Amino acid sequence: MKWVTVVLSIAIVYFQYSLWFGKGSVGHTKELQEQLILQTEKNQTLVLRNNFLAAEVNDLANGQEAISEIARVELGYVQEGETYYRFVEHKR
Template sequence: MKWVTIVLSVALLCFQYSLWFGKGSVGHMEELQEQLVLQTEKNQTLTLRNKFLAAEVDDLANGQEAIAEIARVELGYVQEGETYYRFIERNR
């Protein structure tokens, strides 16, 4: 009878060890919860970026204004009938 108590006590200790310190333990689950929160925030940021990029692609595909704006900013495009003014700052 004494050996049964010892075996059961050792089994209980092994289960308690895995509950508190092993894979899937309480501490491990808390780490996973923190990682889940961080990943959710990253996913929300990336989802917003993807929506912005999709809207920009749609605008470029369907609208001439976006193309003209990019040409103005990056290439210095001036449409017919427009006057171009360039302001240069003086170094003092």
């Protein structure tokens, strides 16, 4: 009967060690939950960025206004018949 007590005691110690310090332990689970929260926030940011880019692609594919706006801002495009004014501040 004494050896049964020893075996059960060893089993209890082993399972308690696994519960508190091993893989899948309480501390490890909390760490994984924190990582999950951070990854969820990053994913939400990326989803917003992807939605913005998808809307921009849709505008570029369907409308000439978006193309001309980008050409004006990035390339300095001026349509025929328009007058372009540039204001330069003088340094004092």
